[in-house]
Amino acid sequence: MTSVPEPLPGSLRWAVWLLRAQGIALGLLTLFLVYATLRATASLVGGLLVTVFALAGAAALWALAVALGRRRTIARAPAIxxxxxxxxxGYYMIQGGLAWIGAPLIVLGLLVCGLLLSGPTNRALGFDTERA
Incomplete structure (x- = not known):
């Protein structure tokens, strides 16, 4: 007999969704970086390193979202x-005159951290929130 797992609580579901959205956004940025690297006249090696770093970040965000969706507790700390x-x-983007994107990045990061540290998420991931 197989048991049907409980649905994810809202906080964990939103965190997973936001992590996946970040992974997709970084993946799209990676595609742009590939294009920019191929068109660049400057250092090809530098462009490739930045592109590979962005690709690794996109893959990491997506993998962490999948793992958290499967209630893998080990994925929470790297996601945080x-x-x-x-x-x-975000701070340095604000300092550089890009507050329109820097401030939302800060808010997004803190929001996802809050979702990952919330009580319903703790319970869903099996963390003991009540000490005897």
Missing amino acids: VLQFMLVPI
Whole structure:
């Protein structure tokens, strides 16, 4: 007899969805970087390194979203680290005059961290929230 798993709580479902959206967005940016690297007249090696880094980030975000969707507790900490990395990125974008994208990045990173640390997510991932 197989048991039907409980549906994901809203907080974890939203976190998974947002991580997947970030992975897709970074994947699209990677495609743009491939185009820009092929058209560039400057350092090909530098462009390729940035492109590979973006591709790795997109793959990591997608893999973490899939793992969290399957309730793998080990995926939560790396997902939180990646989300906290959005804070300094957003800060420096604001300092560079791109507040229209930097501020939403900060908010997005903190929002996903909050979703991943919420009580329903803790319970869904099997973390003991009540100490005896």
